[in-house]
Amino acid sequence: MKNELLRIDGLKTYFYTNFGTAKAVDGLSLTVNQGNVLGIVGESGCGKSVTALSIMRLVKSPPGRIETGKILLEGQDLLKMPISEVRKIRGQMISMIFQEPMTSLNPVFKVGDQISESFKLHQGLSKREALNRSIEMLKIVGIPAPEKRVNDYPHQLSGGMRQRVMIAMAVSCRPKLMIADEPTTALDVTIQAQILDIMLKLKEEIGTAIILITHNLGVIAEMAQSVAVMYAGKTMEYADILELFNNPQHPYTCGLLKSIPRPDLREQRGKPLDAIPGVVPGLMNLPRGCRFSDRCNRVCERCHTEEPSLFEVAPGHYCRCWLYV
Numbered sequence: 001m002k003n004e005l006l007r008i009d010g011l012k013t014y015f016y017t018n019f020g021t022a023k024a025v026d027g028l029s030l031t032v033n034q035g036n037v038l039g040i041v042g043e044s045g046c047g048k049s050v051t052a053l054s055i056m057r058l059v060k061s062p063p064g065r066i067e068t069g070k071i072l073l074e075g076q077d078l079l080k081m082p083i084s085e086v087r088k089i090r091g092q093m094i095s096m097i098f099q100e101p102m103t104s105l106n107p108v109f110k111v112g113d114q115i116s117e118s119f120k121l122h123q124g125l126s127k128r129e130a131l132n133r134s135i136e137m138l139k140i141v142g143i144p145a146p147e148k149r150v151n152d153y154p155h156q157l158s159g160g161m162r163q164r165v166m167i168a169m170a171v172s173c174r175p176k177l178m179i180a181d182e183p184t185t186a187l188d189v190t191i192q193a194q195i196l197d198i199m200l201k202l203k204e205e206i207g208t209a210i211i212l213i214t215h216n217l218g219v220i221a222e223m224a225q226s227v228a229v230m231y232a233g234k235t236m237e238y239a240d241i242l243e244l245f246n247n248p249q250h251p252y253t254c255g256l257l258k259s260i261p262r263p264d265l266r267e268q269r270g271k272p273l274d275a276i277p278g279v280v281p282g283l284m285n286l287p288r289g290c291r292f293s294d295r296c297n298r299v300c301e302r303c304h305t306e307e308p309s310l311f312e313v314a315p316g317h318y319c320r321c322w323l324y325v
Contacts, residue, residue, distance in 0.1 A: 003035075005032050006071070012068050015063045030235070032177065038224060095169070099181045104166060111152055178210050290320075
């Protein structure tokens, strides 16, 4: 497609341990268009973060290994590139906001030096030029007194300010794709809203496409144009955002949407939220057939014996369920 930026086909990322093989991502296929936001949602342990690390070629080996698949960025397969070439792409064409900035930022370097690294590496700027650009980036992401903060160490900043520094680092070289892995985790709701507003503003200004990884469907509804629902390493449903919220097809997606608090609905007031029974299966002990079969309220005999494919239930709307054969 003309405006297709990233295509993932049949991605499999496994982790090999003494206790068995964990199939963290098992046959994932997704598409991200230029300037759009793709949301990836699901419970903890479903493979969202491993998908991001696979795209960035940051899966630690051992124990992890990308077994097969394609990750095409503007037609170039990142999995076939030597790692030296991938390093040149990181930060310049594709960047990532990690889940916990305190563990992603180097505690012994000033934040200005850490932002400057991208300018010096990818744009060949001098130390002074790179520092001035770093001050500009801190101003763009809303950090007050950037001339002072550029000389601070990560521990001197609040959680929200550290996350803004991570965003400044991610967009410093105006990448074509930004991956945000739970960018508002552990932040209060006011700071969450500010961080999301900054990301949307930057997307509009520089045209960066975003893969937004979260378990918060409310954030996805506000930010994304399309969404993939993951469970136990596989995509269970994939559709445009309005189609998914207005016409959810997979029982897992329906369960997630029913678990969202809706204070505007009178029938929900004073009642406990609906919850999906059970827990996500261990990746080294997956059930036969459909991976959601042990928790599904619409399960049939076939679900326990055969794994369903991803069926197209409407134009552009895909669902991995035997209900839609």
